[in-house]
Amino acid sequence: EPEVTQTPSHQVTQMGQEVILRCVPISNHLYFYWYRQILGQKVEFLVSFYNNEISEKSEIFDDQFSVERPDGSNFTLKIRSTKLEDSAMYFCASKPGQFSPLHFGNGTRLTVT
């Protein structure tokens, strides 16, 4: 069964550095999302992306965050200048159509030191 693939599974970075989290959604999917989960807390919506643009974003998704679909297969989340509080599990998700359920990737654990 096709899967949403996220790389790396774990990334450690120093505060102030830029990180790019990568996702390969399922190939025929049209809607893309990033969620994050701070350790021990609930999963939170960050941003949705459709038709090559951001459709919706949460208040968490401030100017230090950006998303891109550079080549039709990858979907990336960039954090420009990481802070300690950005440490979390970041989940990519995708779906093929309006009424389809989300398929989540296995997540990238980001640790900012």
Added chain:
Amino acid sequence: AQKVTQAQTEISVVEKEDVTLDCVYETRDTTYYLFWYKQPPSGELVFLIRRNSFDEQNEISGRYSWNFQKSTSSFNFTITASQVVDSAVYFCALSEAAGAGGTSYGKLTFGQGTILTVHP
């Protein structure tokens, strides 16, 4: 604003016991979707079920069953004859109906999760 409350932070049971995970939600929308996800120790989010607000039929899938009651804004999840492999964090989530571009359906509001531990 949407809200999902899972009042049970942790539940511990012994194998073969039945266990019910509670979920209460708040929304002003008349059309919405409800979900349950399982997060095993490995960390991924596994989709279990979705329900739309017009379908109050209970559902059974193997040892899993779901009880959706609109009158009490609840969407409870029962595992019958629990097994050690059921140990995980379980999240209830809510989404409003598709908005522009259909992406609102994918914007989920999650509850805090219930940690279920099934002991052998």
